[in-house]
Amino acid sequence: MTTESFGEITGTGMDEAEVGAFLHDRGIGVLSLARDGEAYGVPVSFGYDGTDRLYFVFLRVGEESRKEAFAAATDRASFTIYDVESKHAWRSVIVHGRIREVADDEWETVRDSIDDNAWYPSLFSEAEPMRDIQGWVLEIEEMTGQKNEG
Template sequence: MSTDELLESSAAAMTDDRIREFLTEQGVGTLALPDDDAPYLVPMSFGYDGASALYFTFLLFGPESRKETLSERASGARFLVYEARSPHEWRSVNLRGRIEAIEEDDWADLREAMANAWHPDLFSSAEPMRGVRGYRFRIDEWTGIRQGGSVE
């Protein structure tokens, strides 16, 4: 089913304000990075600056990181955030943008935006970790759809 067909059903497009609100409420999504044969998908905790960017960190283990390598060479990426409360009430926002590393001395925006991010405790005991890199996902385009819940 295409997005247009979906919107003709009981689903509805989300306004920009609803998308901003949704991104502020959420703290986890899926980052899609371009790769040779198929996109590389990574579940990510994120923070949203309320305007035009998502922020996240990569915890780096081992001598190299596939997500770090793919992020560095990507000219564009996608990020998906969704919430499914029931088969009749759900929201989904699809973002297209550019990903860029943030130097450690410029992490003020990242720290502020990450206040709402969800963080698994799995990585707190993982070793050996070689570092943490901060990233900004600059949003170029977004679309949001929802079914059920409050009316816009």
């Protein structure tokens, strides 16, 4: 099968305001991390501070967290957010930047950003005690967006 089978894929770039609005409105995406040559992409909720940072909270329910281990080993991560209504109406944003654990004095900003636009899944049972929560920040170095409005 060739790409010709799919027809022409068209899109236009999103400007900085459109990218920022999309980041603020979505609240969930795929965080891509890497460790020792192995890639790991995980869907995760996020908060956007409106300028140059995305915030994530990892919930630890066991002794080991794969997300935590990969995040700690990743210098530069990427984050993908998308919305697809049809093959002719879609938007996507890709963000790249340094990822690090949040500092103690950043937790108020983390909470505000998460409360403002993150999506909260009900993945965790009340019966499963959480061991801890850990905050991470992706410091945006580059972000691009594409769209097709049909």
